[in-house]
Amino acid sequence: MPWADLRQRAIAVWGFGREGRAALTALRAHLPGQVLDLFCSPSEVEAVRHAFGDDVRVHDIAPDAAALAAFDVVIKSPGISAYRPELLEAAARGTRFTSGTALWFATHRDAHTIAVTGTKGKSTTSALIAHLARSLGVRTALAGNIGLPLLELDDAQAGLWVIELSSFQTGDASGVDLGVVTSLYEEHLDWHGSRERYLEDKLKLASASSRVLVNAMQPTLLAHVAAHPDVHRFGDAQGWHVADGWIRRGDERVIEAACVTAPGLHNAVNACAALAALELMGFDARAAAPALATFAPLPHRLQPLGERDGLRWVNDSISTTPLASLAALESLQGERIALIVGGHDRGLDWSVFVDAMRVDAPLAIVCQGANGERIAAALEAAGVGVVHHATDLAGAVSKARALLDGHGYVVLSPGAPSFDQFHDYADRGRRFAELAGFDAGVASIQGLGVY
Template sequence: MNAHELNGKRVVIWGAGMEGQAAATFIMENAKPATVDFIDDKSSPEDEKNAILARADIVIKSPGVSLYKPEVQALLARGVSVTSLLNLWLAQPHTAKIIGITGSKGKSTTSSLLLHVLHAAGCKVALCGNIGTPVTAINLQETEIAIVETSSYQAATLSQPCDIGLVTALYPEHLDWHGSVKTYYADKLNLLTHSHTKIATPQVISAAMEHHLTLAPDTLFMTKHDFHAEGTTLFESGQAIGSLDNPYLLRAHNLANVYAVLSIVRALGKDVGAALSAMADFKGLPHRQQELGVKDGLLYVNDSLSTTPQSAIAAMAAYAGRPLTLIAGGFDRGIDYAPLVIYLINRPHIFVVCLGESGARIFGSLRYLGMTGVAMAATMDEAVLIARLHTSTSINGGGVVLLSPAAPSYGLFKDYAERGESFKKASGV
């Protein structure tokens, strides 16, 4: 659906946040609907919302509104078109290459690293989407390559094509929105369905097969035969292509992001060796394993972007061998914390401070299994104070206090950024 198809229609924008506001601006500039109404689940009275939806021809749904809400399903059953700002934006005439990147883990780092290397190559490239910049802030007529970090919410309703689609990882997440793990995975994989060049990591293939989901036969499966590292030397198809002189990216979980970026660079027909060289000065993302500094012998690491057990495990693994206290927990989406609990039970030297609803679940599981090095905290200040008291400063280069929540921030903080800033303030570094 393109903007002209809104002309003369009764349009409803569902969601009053950044995406809804961007949708309103886009419609004003590109279409002439008969009416435009706004509804929001938090502020619109239920009877008013239902009355507006009852007369809608087209609904532009913000990502936070679940596709599986009964009201949305009723609209679809009635034949009402339910679309997204992303679809309207992609439907514009353009010559830009569109690269969609999604995944339960790694999509932000991969998207930002790809932006970094394409900038270095002299491309007119922009990054938008779930990373914080609305897609409509990017003029596709003036852009050579647009990288769209795509959430599972956005991928679920995607109907317009991308030139390249990448899925970095699949782990259970956002079950309150998608309803089940299988549906969540299928919605993520919808990005590949609507991409001309499809790229998936080995972990994605395994997770899809486990839930009886089929990937298209033309999907490019990344393997060690494509890219792999031996020390700092990277190999493509068995041939050395250069050195990765960036300790941050040489961490095991970040190497997967490096391989993904190089796979996209290759698909674009760009110089893979030059891209590898450009990675040397990539600094990483704020709130993603961000080393804030050392105070009183303790290194404080802000990994507030972590919302899954797997991302927290990856963050802890980066500091293996050092005394470590993990601060974890937040909003409870009902995901399975068994992988995190098992990891921690097998590493009793790690002290754990738990926050929030999911933190209470983690705390209960660890105590039930006999772990004593675990505590609950009511606030970030209290969590950091407890961590400071339980982390050694004199072994193997000093201890690490790691905020890697394995959960969203809702309920305790406005967003991951506020959570990360709260940790930084409490640490005093």
């Protein structure tokens, strides 16, 4: 939907997070003088007035179907499920729902784009692609779900756009040159409504892309994209993959995996995805590979914060599935660990995690947050004897510190979203850093924007 199609329409923005702000700013620039409406929470009204004055009519309520149906177009924030009953009813009455992501793609059809999604690895892979492209002298934009709404770069020019998309956004993409899918597991069932719909929505990126690059180590993922006319793979012996401590292109050793500054085998695989993506876009991936050694690892993803009072602190707040918590433990195998798990409860199955803890548990598992008691109960029922209880993150940090008694790792890898206590995972990670005794700025993402 180009901006011109929005002229003289009744338009509302639903949500006043960063995406909502970006949409309002872009609408005001492209449609000067047009009346705009906003649905937000009562606590956000003052911030709206400060940012936009009287240019926006504010409704400090959660809209029902009738309220939404009063508009021709509603631009919704990604976190609002496309399957909410009031949205579906308003759509049936003729209201069109779109997003800032969809508007950007509709008005930037000539941009050279790599869009990246995946249950895990999408942010690091996106940032790696941008970092490696820049090392080759390519003016590159890094934006999207990684922390910078596309509409904030509405007027920017770049030779390459690297765009991270969540499963909430993949259906809004169009005309993508290369879609990259890093992994596919069960997640966000509260938004999508079912595992099947989550998989279907995640893989909408393939339909929006001329070419698709997928993880060859995931047979289920390969099967889901088999019908696409132009599928490429990373992670197998024919292409970019990791073997014997090296990142390889087929049989060729290109760079040692240990050179990747982001820790863990999974990040070496993410580097393979980034190199393969660059190669498919026509860039010299081999020439870019040495820049893996200068990449600044993203915060909240097994991020070593440093040492305080004899304890080492690891921020893995991005972990929102039990499998991610397992991966965090595996990356620190053999260490003395107090693991903090729990958060917003969206009904995920923790049985695989519980089974693994029966065999090899850390020194302590501190369960906190809305689903903390459910996780603790499952572990205790399975005979896992290292379970400790806390109400919230602050209590969990205090308990972990006491349990380790000045020796070991405190690892926040919650395996659950943050919305029971925090605005998002980044807010949770910053608070963890503060509770550990670090400046919250240690948990900021580098490389966003265009350069």
